[in-house]
Amino acid sequence: MKRSFRSFTILGVLVLILAGTSGCASTPENHYKSLPQTHTIEIKRMVFSPSEITIRKGDTVVFINHDPLDHDITEVDKKLWSSSPLHPGKSWAKEIMESANYYCSLHVVMKGKIIVQ
C-alpha cells in the first residue's frame, strides 16, 4: 500500500513537472539560441566584411585579417576598445555589449558597424 502510494506520488510529481515544462519555450533549439553566439568579420582587400552586422548583447565578434598588411579594430565614438595591430593571418575576438561604429586606425577609411539588438 505504501509502495503504491509512493509510486503514485512520484508519478504525480513527474506529471506536474512535465505539465510545467510543456508550456515553456525552453526547447533545446531556443536554449541554444539564447546562448552567446560567435560572429566572424573578415578583413579582406582592405574591407571589413560584412561591414555591418546585427548581433545580441554578449555575442562575440571575431575579426580575421586576410590581408598582407597589418590592421586594427578600434571603436570610433568613445575609443572604448581597440585591438592591437593585427598581423596578416591573425584574428582577434571581442565580446560586444553595445552597438559600436569601428574603424581601422591604421587605414582610417576602413569602417564597420555592429548593431546590438
Added chain:
Amino acid sequence: MKKRNAFAIVNSTLFFALAFALTPVHAQQSLKLSDAEVASVALTANQIDIDQAQLATKKSTNADILNFAKTMTNDHKAVIDQAVALATKLNVTPHTNDVTKKLLTDAEKTKQQLEAKKGKEFDKAYIDNEVAYHKAVINAVENVLIPETENEELKALLQNIVPALKTHLSHAEMLQKMLAQ
C-alpha cells in the same frame, strides 16, 4: 605604346608599383630591364617612399599626418618583404641601373623641396605628393602592369595590392581635404 607609357610613368614619379614587376616576362616586355634591375628599382622605389614618410615623421607635428606616415612606412615595408620574397624565389639579385638612379635623383629633389617647407606648408606638400603618387601608381598597376603580366602568381600579387593602394589614396585625399579647410 604601352611600353613607352609604363616607362614614362615609372620615370616621372616615385613608384613602388614596380615592386611587383619582378618577373622576367614583365621586365623584358615592358621595361626592358633585367630581373636584377627590376628588383633594384622595386626595392629602391619602396625605400624612397619609406624615406619620405620618415621625413614627414620628423618634420610634421600633425597627428593625422604622423599616423598616415607611419602607415605608409609599415605598409611599404610589408611590400618590400613580399618583393624580396618573390625576388628570392625567382633567384634575382638587385642590380643598380638607370631607372634606379633616376628614381634616386627625383627622390632627392622631392626631399629637398619637402625639407625646405615647414609646418602646414610641409604637411600640404607631403600629402599632395602622396595623392598624386598613389593615383599614378594605381593607374600604372591596373592599366599597364596587370594586363601585361603573364605570370599568374605575379598577376595575383598585383591584383591583391590594388585595394591597399586605393585605400592609401582615399586616406591621403581625406587628409588633403582636411588640410584645405
